[in-house]
Amino acid sequence: MYIKYLQLVNFRNYKQLSIELNKNINVFIGNNAQGKTNILESIYYCSIGKSFRTNKDKELIKWDGKESYIKAYISRKGLDKTIEIKVFKEGKKGININSIKVNKLSELMGIFNVVMFSPEDLKIIKESPIFRRKFLDMELCKLNKKYYFNLVQYNKVLSQRNIILKRWNKKNINMLGVYDHQLSKYGSIIIDLRNKYIKELNVKGKIIHKNITSGIEKIEFKYITSIKNLDEIEEGILDNLKKSRNNDIERGNTSTGPHRDDFNVYINGVDVRNFGSQGQQRTSVLTMKFASVEIIKDQIGEYPVLLLDDVLSELDKNRQEYILNSINKIQTLISCTGINNIKKYIENKAQLFEVNNGSIIKV
Numbered sequence: 001m002y003i004k005y006l007q008l009v010n011f012r013n014y015k016q017l018s019i020e021l022n023k024n025i026n027v028f029i030g031n032n033a034q035g036k037t038n039i040l041e042s043i044y045y046c047s048i049g050k051s052f053r054t055n056k057d058k059e060l061i062k063w064d065g066k067e068s069y070i071k072a073y074i075s076r077k078g079l080d081k082t083i084e085i086k087v088f089k090e091g092k093k094g095i096n097i098n099s100i101k102v103n104k105l106s107e108l109m110g111i112f113n114v115v116m117f118s119p120e121d122l123k124i125i126k127e128s129p130i131f132r133r134k135f136l137d138m139e140l141c142k143l144n145k146k147y148y149f150n151l152v153q154y155n156k157v158l159s160q161r162n163i164i165l166k167r168w169n170k171k172n173i174n175m176l177g178v179y180d181h182q183l184s185k186y187g188s189i190i191i192d193l194r195n196k197y198i199k200e201l202n203v204k205g206k207i208i209h210k211n212i213t214s215g216i217e218k219i220e221f222k223y224i225t226s227i228k229n230l231d232e233i234e235e236g237i238l239d240n241l242k243k244s245r246n247n248d249i250e251r252g253n254t255s256t257g258p259h260r261d262d263f264n265v266y267i268n269g270v271d272v273r274n275f276g277s278q279g280q281q282r283t284s285v286l287t288m289k290f291a292s293v294e295i296i297k298d299q300i301g302e303y304p305v306l307l308l309d310d311v312l313s314e315l316d317k318n319r320q321e322y323i324l325n326s327i328n329k330i331q332t333l334i335s336c337t338g339i340n341n342i343k344k345y346i347e348n349k350a351q352l353f354e355v356n357n358g359s360i361i362k363v
Contacts, residue, residue, distance in 0.1 A: 001074065001075065001076050001112070001113065001302045001303060001304060001305060001331070002021070002023040002074070002075050002305060002331035003021050003043060003072055003073065003074055003075075003118045003305060003331065004020065004021065004023075004074070004075055004080075004188070005018070005019070005020050005021065005072070005073040005228070006019050006021060006039070006042065006043065006070075006071070006072050006073075007016070007037075007069075007070070007071040007072075008042055008068075008070055008071075009062075009065075009068065009069040010037065010061055010062040010064075010065030010066075010067065010068045011042055011068045011069070012035065012038035012041070012042075012060060012062065012063065012070065012358075013035045013038060013059060013357070013358040014035060014062070014358050015062060015065075015358065017358075017360060019353070019360060021331070021333070021351070022331075022350065022351035023075075023331055023351050024101075024179070024328075024331060024332070024349050024350065025327065025331075025332050025334065025346050025350035025351070026139065026331075026332070026333045026334070026350065026351050026353065027333075027334045027335075027339060027346065027350050027351070027352050027353065028040075028333065028334065028335045028336070028343065028353045028355050028360070029337065029338065029339060029353065029354055029355065029363070030337065030353060030354060030355035030356055032337070034355045034356055034357055034358070035355050035358050035360075036307050036309075036310070036335035036336075036355045037053075037118075037310070037335055037355070039043055039333070039335070039355075039360075040157040040307045040309050040333055040335060041053055041060075042067070042070050042072075043072065043114060043305065043307060043333065044116055045060070045070060045071070045085065045106075045263070046070060046074075046085060046112055046144065047074045047111075047112050047113060047142070048105075048108065048109065048138070048141065049085070049093070049095060049105045049108050050121075052116055052118070052359060053200055055186055056091070057087045057088070057091050057092075057093055058087070058088075058089055058091050060087050061087060061089060066088075066089060067087060067089065068086070068087040068088055069084070069085070069086050069087075070084070070085045071083070071084045071085075072112070074111075074112045076112075076302065077301070077302060081097060081111055081112065082096075082097070082098050082128040083095070083096070083097055083108075083111065083112060084097075084220060085098075094110060095107075095108055095343040101137075105151075106145055106148050106149065108361065109141055109142055109145060109148055110142060110143065110145065110278065110300075113142055113143075113296050113300065113304035113305070114303075114305045114307055115292050115293050115303050115304050115305075115306050115307070116289075116291055116295070116307045116309065117285070117286070117289045117306070117307065117308050117309070117311050118307075118308075118309035118310065118311060119309070119310060119311060121285045121289070122281060122282065122285060124288070125265060125273055125281045125284050125285055125286055126273060126281060127270055127277075129204040129260075129261070129262035132262055132263050133252075133258075133259070133261065133262070135288070136194050136197060136198075136300060137151060138195065139174045139292050139295075140194065140197055142194055142296070142299075142310035143295075143296065143299055144193060146189065147189070147190065147193045148192075149158050149317065150186045150189040151186075151190055151245060152180075153186045154183060154186035154187055154190060154194060154257075154258070154259075155181055156185060157182045157183050157186065158254055158259060159255070160179060160184075161176065161179040161180075161183065161254055162253050162254055164176055164179070165248050165249055165251075165252050165253060165254065166252040166253075168249050168252075171298075174334070176245070180238055180241040180242065183237065183241065183257055184234045184235075184237040184238040184241065185234060185252075187233075187234075187237045187257050188233035188234035188237060190258040191225055191230075191233050191237075191258050191261065192230070192233055192313070194223060194258070194261070194263075195223050195225075197232060197295075198221050198222070198263055199222045200291075200295050200298075201221050201288065201291050201295070202220060204290075204294045205219050205221065205287045205288065205291040206218065206219060206220070206294060208287050208290050208294075209267075209283065209284075209287040210284060210323045210357060211221070211290075211322065212283055212286065212287065212318070212319060213283065214286075214318075217267050217268055217280070217283075218268055219265065219267055219284060219287055220265075220266045220267075220269075221263055221264070221265055221266075222263060222264045222266070223261070223262075223263045224261060224262040224263055224264060225258070225261045226240055226256050226260070227240070234353050237256070237257060237258075240256040240257070241256060241257070244256050246273050263285050265288075267280050267284065272284050279316065282314065282315060282319065283319060286315070286319060286322070286323070290323075290326060293306060293330065303329055303330045303331075304330075305331045305332075305333070306330050306331070306333070307328060307333050308323070308332060308333070308334045308336050309335050310336060310337075311323075312334065312336055312341065313336065313337070313341075317341075320341065320342065321345070324342055324345035324346065324347070328349075338344075339352070
């Protein structure tokens with residue numbers, strides 16, 4: 001899988017842009033705030049219909065534009081796809097795949113797969129569980145429409161249940177029971193698929209991490225949930241909701257379920273978030289991202305596109321070498337301020353682009 005051609009109109013700081021991309025390595029060089037990350041953002045947006053930088057789509061539109069337009073030509077095992085997305089000032093968007101309008105975001109999922117790696121991804125390890133849940137949700141939504149459907153439905157019911165809790169009236173007791181059963185049904189599928197993904201992450205991640213660290217470190221991922229018996233997840237969620245009902249009414253929100261779950265990362269048995277070094281935390285994220293690449297390859301039969309947003313400068317020589325030696329079969333887009341440290345790895349393989357204030361020149 002690779003991008004042949006990318007066109008942007010009024011996207012971020014790009015008035016007009018049309019570029020052909022190398023099916024191997026593409027390096028975007030330039031000073032900060034020139035538009036390198038914007039290129040990667042537009043490609044990521046074509047994958048899931050969302051930005052990794054903002055929740056407000058209208059921020060993607062150039063300040064003097066009325067709408068933003070992205071067009072990407074994707075090659076997939078000979079079956080080319082054209083993805084077109086328009087973003088309008090009022091926040092709405094229109095998506096076409098091969099000139100056919102897409103009515104639901106779920107129809108875009110899986111058409112074009114990318115894995116993004118940026119300095120912000122350190123939050124997955126270092127910060128609150130919401131970042132780790134988001135990582136799982138994004139990876140699973142790209143691969144599994146069933147997961148996406150159940151996650152959307154779960155969040156809708158959760159929102160409705162929380163409204164009832166905030167405006168509690170004993171007359172709503174029956175409705176609360178209905179929501180409990182719905183949350184249990186959708187939530188059981190979410191937890192089951194997350195747990196299976198963590199198992200895959202362990203299988204792939206242990207090999208990758210061993211290679212990165214020359215066998216010195218062993219990594220392990222553990223899914224953390226309030227469900228004690230993973231063979232009876234639906235019953236477990238329902239039981240927990242009933243037990244926490246009085247507390248939920250008092251607090252005005254739902255205190256148990258997959259929206260509260262987490263996963264831990266261990267290196268040589270030590271919790272990386274609390275006790276790992278900065279280097280170990282970075283290596284853990286690198287392992288997770290490359291494990292995700294391999295999981296996608298196993299499930300769809302081809303590699304996703306890899307986006308590396310200014311991460312090489314954050315890594316030491318060994319980790320840089322691992323990345324650059326691992327992307328021979330993967331279309332990779334790299335943003336950086338210079339290539340002196342990586343030049344010997346990308347010679348004769350890469351297309352270089354110089355980025356300067358919203359304009360791009362092939363080097």
